[in-house]
Amino acid sequence: MDLAIALALQIIYGIANLVLISLGLAIIFGMMRVINLAHGEFIMLGGYVVVISTNHGVNLWFAMLILAPVVVGLIGVIVERLLIRHLYGRMVDTLLATWGLSLVLIGLITTIFGAQTATTISAPLGAVPIGEYSTSGYELFLIAVAIVLSVVVYLALKFTRIGLVARGTMQAADMASALGVSTSKVYAITFGVGAAVSGFAGALLAPLTGVLPTIGATYIAKAFITVISGGTAILAGTTSASVLLGGINGIVSFGIGPTMGEVALLVAAVILLRLMPRGITGRIFRKSL
Amino acid sequence: MIRSRETRWSLFAAAVGVVFLFAAPQVFELFTIINLTTVLALAILALSLALVWGYGGILCFGQTMFFGLGAYAYTIAAINIGETTAPIFIAIFVAAAFAAILGYFIFYGRVSDVYLAVITLTVTLIFYSLLRSTSGPEYKIGNALLGGFNGVTSPPLNIPGDPSNVLYPEDMFYVAMAALILAYLFCVWLTQTHFGRVMVAIRENELRAELLGYDIRLYKLALFAIGGGIAGMAGVLFANGIGRVTPDIFNLYNTALTIIWVIVGGRGTLIGPVLGAIALFYLTSGLGTQASINNNLVLGIILIVFVLLVPRGILPGVIGIWDRAQSRSKLLRSEKRMRRRRAPRRPEQEAANDG
Known part of the structure; x- marks a missing residue:
């Protein structure tokens, strides 16, 4: 029984982890149909913000929950203004330009901070016992954060005026623009919010993984495949794909090993896309957010 | 008119290649010649992507996956068989077959090009982490230990039918250069055939090509598999040039490199990406000796500048x-x-x- 609970928690944590690392990408993809290849680097930047600011004596929780999203969000807005807005409607070129951005960010961080970062921060909150097993309190915290974050995004999209404008732009950008919405501003804010969420995820994961200039590469494969499997609906897509792929990943990881878990996740996603080429929300949950 | 000009220039480029094949060993030092094998392997990889992306419009972000599969398949087969002629064909077959299987899911699912880019990239990165985790003694195929992070030592090519007669590193240059010329001529020929013309039609307007009665899924799958096979052959040469295969072949940096070669050299040409690969190899290896400038930074700036200002290459x-x-x-x-x-x-x- 204790084993079952521990295992279930582990799988739920895997799902929460997928939600966290994919949500920022999903916001940008759902709104703008842009796959941001610099997504991993936004996560990486969030981690660096936390490590550097806590090394300078900033409170860890303040750095994680407020500083990292704000800083990375601002970087996102700047990137959108300087780079992405020149490429609207040219999807392939946007992909390539964000890949260039990804390399530039890796290069900049490596030049400034070196290829290795020695100082890391340990995960707070200690261990939580479950019968004869125990689980990390910080992982439980991350599960809670993933749930809260999803709920906040849902409420913001569903019940606020900004959310309404955002949904309108998502469905029919030209119509929204004809009704007086500045779609260019909506896109800039969207990109900023997406970047902020990615930075937030990076900040939360930094105590578990440490930071490296190239750490983005370890997240992007999973994040991309989750978002694409989910389809364009931001929340329904991300959560349904995370539950499905995270569940498969967790079970196979437990049975065989973590790498085979990743392989199983990928194979499942490829088969899923063969059956539903436009993702889960392209076929079912179509009207969802 | 244009077609004949294309053919003329292609033959001219091949002739320059042949001259280089015989002249280079007389002109350059031994070290440069040995190094050239690796460069030429990368050039063939660039050629395969130029064919798949530039001519077929298939935005493959994971061409290094077929390259790496070719290199691994060659090495593992050569260790197990004890000679290297059959392993060359095994490597090409493995790379092309994997491309065909992946291509089936992608093209027959009618996945859009941005999705295709992301799927191919993701599969490549999964290979990277999969092979990195094979460091224990239990991970072996036949006699070949996969060796995880450190990779496997690749046996050098031998004269067909004579396993003891191993090629010297400087002889590898001739093989690699000849392979590049032949692969280039093959690609030029392919783009001039009916098949190649249909591929260009699909690139320009998928719907129109389909309405004309062409099964675009099959055409794309075939081109993808051919491109995968060529990349696999490049992988064989790369394994010979470096002397070992490591999971790093599959990493994000190398994948980005292949894309940059094609962007810089120009989509829609075959020789452009080949020259782009050679030029960027010497640029990055020149920069690599200067610690102050980071390769990622330079490549990223090149990519952004080309996409914004010189999108055609x-x-x-x-x-x-x-x-x-x-x-x-x-x-x-x-x-x-x-x-x-x-x-x-x-x-x-x-x-x-x-x-």
Whole structure:
């Protein structure tokens, strides 16, 4: 029984982890149909913000929950203004330009901070016992954060005026623009919010993984495949794909090993896309957010 | 007209390659020649992506996956078989077959091109983490230990039918250069055939090609598999050039490199990306000796600048300027003739034009 609970928690944590690392990408993809290849680097930047600011004596929780999203969000807005807005409607070129951005960010961080970062921060909150097993309190915290974050995004999209404008732009950008919405501003804010969420995820994961200039590469494969499997609906897509792929990943990881878990996740996603080429929300949950 | 010009230039490029094949060992030092094997392997990889992306419009972000599979398949087969002729074909087959299987899911699912890019990239990164985790003694295929992070030592090529007669590193240059020329001529030929023309039609307008009755899924799958096979052959040469295969072949940096070669050299040409690969290899290895400048930074800036300012790449840009200059001088000449003829009849309009 204790084993079952521990295992279930582990799988739920895997799902929460997928939600966290994919949500920022999903916001940008759902709104703008842009796959941001610099997504991993936004996560990486969030981690660096936390490590550097806590090394300078900033409170860890303040750095994680407020500083990292704000800083990375601002970087996102700047990137959108300087780079992405020149490429609207040219999807392939946007992909390539964000890949260039990804390399530039890796290069900049490596030049400034070196290829290795020695100082890391340990995960707070200690261990939580479950019968004869125990689980990390910080992982439980991350599960809670993933749930809260999803709920906040849902409420913001569903019940606020900004959310309404955002949904309108998502469905029919030209119509929204004809009704007086500045779609260019909506896109800039969207990109900023997406970047902020990615930075937030990076900040939360930094105590578990440490930071490296190239750490983005370890997240992007999973994040991309989750978002694409989910389809364009931001929340329904991300959560349904995370539950499905995270569940498969967790079970196979437990049975065989973590790498085979990743392989199983990928194979499942490829088969899923063969059956539903436009993702889960392209076929079912179509009207969802 | 254009077709004949293309063919003429391709044959010229191949002839330059043949001259280089025989001249290079006389001109360059031994170290450069040995190094060239690796460069030429990368050039063939660039060629395969130029074919798949530039001609087929298939945005493959994971061409290094077939390259790496070829390198691993060659190495593992060569260790197990004890000679290297059959492993070459095994490597090409493995890479092409994997491309065909992946391509089936992608093209028959009618996944859009951005999704295709992301899926191929993701599969490549999964290979990277999968092979990195094979460091224990239990991970072996036949006699070949996969070796995880450190990779496997690749046996050098031998003369067909004579396993003890192993090629020297400097002899590998001839093999690699000949492979590049042959692969290039094959690609040129392929783009001139009916199949190649249909591929270009699909690239330009998928729906129209389909309405004309072509099964675009099958065409794309075939081109993808051919591109995968060529990349696999490049992997064989790469394994010989470096002397070992490591999971790093599959990493994000190398994948980005292949894309940058094609962007810089130019989509829609075959020789452009080949030259792009060679030029960027020497640029990055030159930069690598200077610790202050980071390779990622330079490559990222190159990629952004080209996407924003030179989206067609260098070679098509140059051809475009050349064509415009040609047609302008032709236009000027005919205009002058016209003017001379018309001048006596319309003096007032001529004056207005000058003013």
